[in-house]
Amino acid sequence: MKLLTVNIGQPRPTAHPQGRGGDTGTHTRPVEGPVEVIDPGPKGDGGSGLAGDAVCDLRHHGGSDQAVYAFAREELDAWERELGGRKLANGVFGENFTTLGLDVSGARIGERWRVGTDLVLEVTSGRIPCRTFAHHLGEKGWVRRFTQQGATGAYLRVIEPGAVRAGDPVEIVHRPDHEVTAALQFRAVTTERTLLPALLAAGDALHPEALRKAREYVARQG
Template sequence: MKLLSVNLGRPQPVPYTDQAQGVTGIDKRPAEGPVRVTAPGPKGLGASGVAGDAVCDLRHHGGDEQAVYAFAREDLDDWERELGRSLANGCFGENLTTEGLDVSGALIGERWRIGSEVVLEVTSGRIPCRTFQGHLGERGWVKRFTRKGATGAYLRVIAPGEIRAGDPIEIVHRPDHGVTVALEFRAVTTERELLPRLLVAGEALHSETLAAARKYVAGQTR
């Protein structure tokens, strides 16, 4: 398991974003050399956990629980075959493009060491949006991406440090609850009846997902 690239986005004006300023950093490109990773702060205040990466919509992106976004090269390759076009590292807006790691099959609360310093913890899957669809230029992309369910993973920063392309990735902690990123994604999108199953992951869940699961259970028990 290794890190193929660390990808950074610059603010760019586009016609398809929901952001009031009309800019997005979704078009990320591989960086050269080491990149620092740190916890950025609470959502709405903190942006990306990856130095040099732009987060333009602080309502929905960035913050400690979405500090870093990872996507598997294997899933990009699968989409290449399905879409009939090449997809470069970073083109899904991911900060980390990985190899040999089942990102969507990772468990909530699973921790990865990248290189010698950085430790990241899985929090949730990625919800597709209109900006993502506009960036790829594929009709019906939000529904198509949702149906496939290979979402990649958002991560929080447990130990900061520097990472670079080629760094090894090691799973240093794997919980025993069985709640994967793919399951969490289905629960918050198309199969909300799965929400109670997420609660065993506890505080490792993205706080918004945890709140949604608790609210659902409370509603069911009235």
């Protein structure tokens, strides 16, 4: 298991079909590194955990619980086939880490990875597709298609900071004994709300927003 590329995004203007504009950092590209990765701070104030990586919409993106976004090269390859042979470069999904040999969407919430020598990350959630992502990809019905596929990649928080570069090994150093994966968490908060109670098994390792939704759902069932 290894880190194929470390990807950094710079602010670029975007325009939604509805006429709304603004900057986005979704256009991530591989860099040689090394790149320092730290806890960026609370959502709303902190952006990306990667030095030099832009997060333009701090209301919905970035912060401690979404410090790093990882996506598997194997899933990009699957999407290339799904999209009729369209070539998808590392970083095209806005991921900071493109991995090889690692089941990213199948990673358990609270699972910890050591990347390189020092960096330790913890899986918090899957990625919810947004209209900016859809506009960036330019594929018809992209949000629906990505949601149905359910291979979301994973957001991670920084447990121990460190510098990383392409080619660094990735080691799973802790795997919780529950079965709540990033993919299951994604389904629970999107298409299969009846799965929400199952998320509670992941405890405080779960992204706080998903944990709140699970607790509210259970309370309503009463």
